[in-house]
Amino acid sequence: MQTFTDAIQFLGDNLQLIWDKTVEHLLLSGAAIGVAILIAIPVGVWLGHLHRGSFLAINVSNVGRALPSLAVISIGLGVLGVGFLNVMVALVILAAPVMLTNAYVAVEQVDKDAVQAARAMGMQPRQVLLNVELPLALPLMFAGIRTAAVYVVATATLAALAGGGGLGDIIVNQPTYGPEGVVAGSIAIAVLAFATEGAFALLQRAVTPRGLRKRGEQVLLEPTITPVTNP
Amino acid sequence: MTALLAQQGPVIPEFERGSDCVRENGQFCFDWFVDNFGDVFAPRLVEHIELTAIAVAIGFAISFAAALTAYAYGKLETPFAIFMAFLYTIPSLAFFQLMVPITGLTVTSAEIALVSYTLLILFRNIITGLREVPEDAREAARAMGLTQWQLLWRVELPLALPAIMAGIRIATVTIISLATVAAYIGVGGLGQPIFNAIQSGFKTQFVAAGLLAVLLALVVDGLLVLVQRGLAPWMRATRA
Numbered sequence: 001m002q003t004f005t006d007a008i009q010f011l012g013d014n015l016q017l018i019w020d021k022t023v024e025h026l027l028l029s030g031a032a033i034g035v036a037i038l039i040a041i042p043v044g045v046w047l048g049h050l051h052r053g054s055f056l057a058i059n060v061s062n063v064g065r066a067l068p069s070l071a072v073i074s075i076g077l078g079v080l081g082v083g084f085l086n087v088m089v090a091l092v093i094l095a096a097p098v099m100l101t102n103a104y105v106a107v108e109q110v111d112k113d114a115v116q117a118a119r120a121m122g123m124q125p126r127q128v129l130l131n132v133e134l135p136l137a138l139p140l141m142f143a144g145i146r147t148a149a150v151y152v153v154a155t156a157t158l159a160a161l162a163g164g165g166g167l168g169d170i171i172v173n174q175p176t177y178g179p180e181g182v183v184a185g186s187i188a189i190a191v192l193a194f195a196t197e198g199a200f201a202l203l204q205r206a207v208t209p210r211g212l213r214k215r216g217e218q219v220l221l222e223p224t225i226t227p228v229t230n231p
Numbered sequence: 232m233t234a235l236l237a238q239q240g241p242v243i244p245e246f247e248r249g250s251d252c253v254r255e256n257g258q259f260c261f262d263w264f265v266d267n268f269g270d271v272f273a274p275r276l277v278e279h280i281e282l283t284a285i286a287v288a289i290g291f292a293i294s295f296a297a298a299l300t301a302y303a304y305g306k307l308e309t310p311f312a313i314f315m316a317f318l319y320t321i322p323s324l325a326f327f328q329l330m331v332p333i334t335g336l337t338v339t340s341a342e343i344a345l346v347s348y349t350l351l352i353l354f355r356n357i358i359t360g361l362r363e364v365p366e367d368a369r370e371a372a373r374a375m376g377l378t379q380w381q382l383l384w385r386v387e388l389p390l391a392l393p394a395i396m397a398g399i400r401i402a403t404v405t406i407i408s409l410a411t412v413a414a415y416i417g418v419g420g421l422g423q424p425i426f427n428a429i430q431s432g433f434k435t436q437f438v439a440a441g442l443l444a445v446l447l448a449l450v451v452d453g454l455l456v457l458v459q460r461g462l463a464p465w466m467r468a469t470r471a
Contacts, residue, residue, distance in 0.1 A: 071442075074425040
């Protein structure tokens with residue numbers, strides 16, 4: 001308990017340090033999430049649109065989930081060396097699979113009637129994708145991005161071990177900052193993870209088409225770690 | 232701190248008798264890996280499996296008891312879940328360190344943290360599995376005169392098995408991942424060669440230890456899928 005109150009004290013006394021490390025942490029996580037979105041979402045959407053490659057699209061996240069984060073960073077250290085780039089690449093590898101699977105499932109399971117109605121109205125495949133499938137797929141797609149984003153923010157802590165900076169720097173520097181620093185760093189990371197979760201939940205709500213809002217709200221309440229009944 | 236050491240340049244082990252690849256610190260020196268697998272990696276691999284197995288076993292015992300209690304007394308579910316979610320949000324690097332003043336640089340410290348991380352995943356899946364048992368099956372069982380206890384063990388738990396196994400699978404790969412971080416407090420496992428490589432900057436060791444951990448996770452994940460199918464053969468039809 002003593003350590004905990006000391007940690008609150010620490011947070012108050014080192015606002016500048018916490019702020020700097022938080023910015024580093026967010027830059028690293030943001031870059032990784034951005035790159036992962038650019039890679040995973042187009043591939044997932046495209047496969048879902050074509051209704052092809054389900055085995056690949058679904059199993060990639062099973063493999064992704066199994067990848068030990070520190071091991072991926074370690075391989076990166078061997079191949080790319082110490083620093084920002086290595087950690088970012090590792091985080092992209094860890095984040096992209098969940099996004100890809102969710103994007104695939106989101107587009108793939110769009111109501112077939114809606115797609116057929118759109119075709120009957122004379123829409124081109126491109127229009128079907130952009131005007132019908134994507135809007136209907138957005139909530140589930142964002143659920144994947146949200147899960148991945150929270151995972152990235154939490155895992156970016158390990159970046160400190162590989163010279164990537166961020167709030168993990170405070171946690172691994174117990175000799176300098178003491179146990180209260182470790183607790184303070186953990187609190188900062190937990191708060192950041194919750195804030196990420198909240199921000200993406202709002203974003204998810206914002207992109208949910210009005211007609212889907214009711215269902216969208218259920219998705220909102222859905223916890224990040226959903227139990228997988230039948231993976 | 233440790234990362235800074237790596238930046239100061241690599242310290243290559245066994246400088247004189249290493250191959251060209253080792254002396255030049257190549258990205259992956261297969262010869263060194265083969266020569267050192269028995270000494271450097273095999274014991275760490277065994278430790279890693281032990282760390283994981285103990286954590287999942289204890290974690291399962293606790294969350295199984297908690298889930299059955301919460302299933303019987305619904306009011307307890309939320310407090311349990313909140314407590315477990317709290318444990319789950321503690322960054323692993325911090326959790327291991329924070330246990331050290333209490334239980335020392337021991338396997339116990341590592342296991343307390345690892346067990347804590349399994350709870351939320353297992354608890355959620357067990358309780359969701361029990362909830363999703365069809366009401367018809369429950370009613371039929373009651374109509375056949377099964378007691379509450381028989382209903383649980385003969386109907387509900389078997390039907391919840393796929394969800395429970397899925398939970399065990401997610402928990403196990405999660406713990407394999409987190410157990411690499413446990414080496415930070417010196418309890419061995421495949422994280423140990425990774426942290427040694429952070430000190431020495433020896434690339435082959437980074438890549439080899441990382442690949443072994445990835446391989447271990449994928450193999451165990453695959454094995455658990457097979458176990459899951461073996462235990463719940465009726466799920467196979469619905470999978471396809």
